[in-house]
Amino acid sequence: MTHNGKPKRTAPRRFAAITTAFAIGALVLSGCAESQRDDAGASAGADGDVNPTFIFAASSDPKSLDPAYASDGESFRVSRQIFEGLVGTESGTADPAPLLAESWTNSEDGLTYDFKLKEGVKFHDGTEFNAEAVCFNFDRWYNFKGIQQAETVAYYYGNLFKGFADAPENAVYESCEAVSPTEAQIKLAKPFAGFVAALSLPAFAMQSPEALEKFKADEISGSAEAPVLSEYATGNPVGTGPFKFDKWETGQQVELSYNEDYWGEKGQIDKIIFRVIDDPVARRQSLEAGEIDGYDLVAPADTTALTDAGYKIMARDPFTILYLGLNQAVEELQDVKVRQAISHAIDKDALIKQTLPEGTKKAIEFIPDSVNGYNPDVATYDYDPEKAKELLAEAGYADGFTIQFNYPTGISRPYMPTPEQIFTNISAQLAEVGIKVDPQPNKWSPDYLDRIQGSEDHGLHLLGWTGDYNDTDNFVGVFFGGEKLEYGFDNPELFKKIADARGVPVLEEQTPLYEEINADIAEFVPAIPLAHPAPSLAFNERVDSYPTSPVNDEVFNEITLNK
Numbered sequence: 001m002t003h004n005g006k007p008k009r010t011a012p013r014r015f016a017a018i019t020t021a022f023a024i025g026a027l028v029l030s031g032c033a034e035s036q037r038d039d040a041g042a043s044a045g046a047d048g049d050v051n052p053t054f055i056f057a058a059s060s061d062p063k064s065l066d067p068a069y070a071s072d073g074e075s076f077r078v079s080r081q082i083f084e085g086l087v088g089t090e091s092g093t094a095d096p097a098p099l100l101a102e103s104w105t106n107s108e109d110g111l112t113y114d115f116k117l118k119e120g121v122k123f124h125d126g127t128e129f130n131a132e133a134v135c136f137n138f139d140r141w142y143n144f145k146g147i148q149q150a151e152t153v154a155y156y157y158g159n160l161f162k163g164f165a166d167a168p169e170n171a172v173y174e175s176c177e178a179v180s181p182t183e184a185q186i187k188l189a190k191p192f193a194g195f196v197a198a199l200s201l202p203a204f205a206m207q208s209p210e211a212l213e214k215f216k217a218d219e220i221s222g223s224a225e226a227p228v229l230s231e232y233a234t235g236n237p238v239g240t241g242p243f244k245f246d247k248w249e250t251g252q253q254v255e256l257s258y259n260e261d262y263w264g265e266k267g268q269i270d271k272i273i274f275r276v277i278d279d280p281v282a283r284r285q286s287l288e289a290g291e292i293d294g295y296d297l298v299a300p301a302d303t304t305a306l307t308d309a310g311y312k313i314m315a316r317d318p319f320t321i322l323y324l325g326l327n328q329a330v331e332e333l334q335d336v337k338v339r340q341a342i343s344h345a346i347d348k349d350a351l352i353k354q355t356l357p358e359g360t361k362k363a364i365e366f367i368p369d370s371v372n373g374y375n376p377d378v379a380t381y382d383y384d385p386e387k388a389k390e391l392l393a394e395a396g397y398a399d400g401f402t403i404q405f406n407y408p409t410g411i412s413r414p415y416m417p418t419p420e421q422i423f424t425n426i427s428a429q430l431a432e433v434g435i436k437v438d439p440q441p442n443k444w445s446p447d448y449l450d451r452i453q454g455s456e457d458h459g460l461h462l463l464g465w466t467g468d469y470n471d472t473d474n475f476v477g478v479f480f481g482g483e484k485l486e487y488g489f490d491n492p493e494l495f496k497k498i499a500d501a502r503g504v505p506v507l508e509e510q511t512p513l514y515e516e517i518n519a520d521i522a523e524f525v526p527a528i529p530l531a532h533p534a535p536s537l538a539f540n541e542r543v544d545s546y547p548t549s550p551v552n553d554e555v556f557n558e559i560t561l562n563k
Helices: 026-033 073-082 131-142 155-161 209-214 231-235 280-288 300-308 336-345 348-355 385-394 419-431 444-454 476-480 492-502 507-524
Strands: 002-004 053-058 087-089 096-098 101-106 112-117 173-180 183-188 243-249 253-258 271-276 294-296 312-315 320-326 401-409 435-443 460-466 527-532 536-539 543-545
Touching: 053 280, 073 243, 073 253, 073 271, 096 101, 112 131, 131 155, 131 173, 131 183, 131 209, 155 476, 231 243, 280 294, 280 300, 280 536, 300 312, 300 536, 320 336, 336 385, 336 419, 336 527, 348 419, 348 527, 401 419, 401 444, 419 435, 419 460, 435 444, 476 492, 476 507, 492 507
Parallel strands: 053 271, 053 294, 401 435, 401 460
Antiparallel strands: 002 101, 087 096, 101 112, 112 183, 173 183, 243 253, 253 271, 294 536, 312 536, 320 460, 320 527
C-alpha cells in the first residue's frame, strides 16, 4: 500500500494561506517589527499592522517538554509548535497525512514500512533531520528502561507499542534501518493496523538526537508515582517545527519564538506565549481585559455571553470521551452489579445540560459514533435510581456504602471543562441511591494523573480522552488493552480480543471485531462512558481564523490575524 500527497502541515499548515494582511508584503513585515505590543497584553501595534506576538491562555503547565514523556493536552499543545512527526493530519480531520515523511509504502503483511523523507529539514540546533535521526528516535523509545516504561512517563509508547527491548515478547516494534539519508525502513514484530495513524501523535515526534544526548533526556529519577524529568524535558526541547523553545516560567508561562530556519512558510506570528491561567473565569476575564488573544475550553456558561459581546467562539467537532472510572481494586467495585448500579444512578442528560458545552453528545460507549467499530446495540444503563437501588441490594449493599471519589482541580480539559461541577453533579446523583462519596481533590499536574494512573489509591474518578487519530484502538486499546492501575482488573479474554483486532489490516474484517469488543466492554462495565463533549475556543476580534482540529492538531503559524 502507498500513501502519497501533501500533508496538512505543508498545505495549508506549513504554507499558511496568504491573507489580506500578508498581501501587504514588506509593509506588514516592517510594521510587525515596530509593534508596540509587549508581553503583558494583547494590544495591537500601529494601525494596519499585524502584531507578531500571540498570547494564548493554557489551563495548566505542560507536564513535560519532551513529548515522548507526555500524555496531556497542554504538553502536546506546546509540542505541536516545536516538533513534527513523520505523519501529520489532514486539515480539520483526524485522518493521517504526510509531514516529515513525504510518502510511505507498507508490505502486505503489515510488518515493513518504508518512509520517504522530506529533504533539507533541520532541527532547531542546526543538525540534519534524516533517516538516521528517525531510527535514533524509534530506537530510543524501544530502549526505555525502568521508570521510563512507567505509564506516568512513556504513556503512549507503552500503550501502543506494547513492549520494550528488555521484554520484547509483546513488542510491536522490531527495528529501524536508515536505507539512505532520505529513506527509513521500519519493521514491526507484529501487525499494528493503526501504526501510521499513531505516528501523528506528538509523543512520536522527531527530536534532535544531539540535543537528546547533550541534555540527558533519558536520565529520569523519582518514582512512577512522581517522576522527576531531565533537563531536556524541562528546558531544552529541540524539534523541526515552526517555533523553537525560549523559556518556561513554571506556573506562569511558556515562551516560543519563530524558527528562522523553518522549512515551511512562516505565517504571521513571531512569538507565542502560553500563559497559565487555570481558572475558567479568570481566562474569560483575561480575554475581556485584552491581556490574551484567546483560550481553549470555554466554560459552557460563558459561550453565549462572549458571543454577544463580539468575541469569536470556534467549536471543535466532538472527538472526545468523558468517563467515570471505576477502580476494581476497591472491594465494592469488584461486583459488576455495583458497577451497573452506579451506571443506572447517573442522569447523563442532566449532567450534560448542567455542566457540559452545547453540542455535547451522550455516550453509550468509549468511542464517538464516527469511529470504526461503533456499536449502537451495546448494553445501556438508562437513568433509573430504583433499578440502581435494587442492584445494590442484590450485591449486599442495601444500605449503600462510602467510596473515594477522585477529581482534579486547577484544570480544564476538552472532555471536562469544569471538573468540580461535574464531581458535584455526579456526587448528588449517587447520594440519591445511597452511595456516599469521600471527596478526593488533587491538583491536576502532577498529583492527579500520577495518583490515578500510577497507584491503587483511588476509587471513582473523573477522566477522559481526546482522540488522537481516527482508529478504534486509540480509544478502547489505550483504555482497556491490558492491566492498568487505573481500573484494577485483569480480563485476559478482553485483552486478547483487543490485541487481535489491532493487528487486522483490513477495515471490513476489523469492524465486526471492534463491535463485539464494544459490546463486551459495555457488559463488563470497567468504567462508565458519560459524554462526548464538544470543546470551544474563544478569541478576540483580531483573530480572523484558527485551525480547529478534532484532535487538537493546531499549529499557530496557521492562525490568521487582522491587526
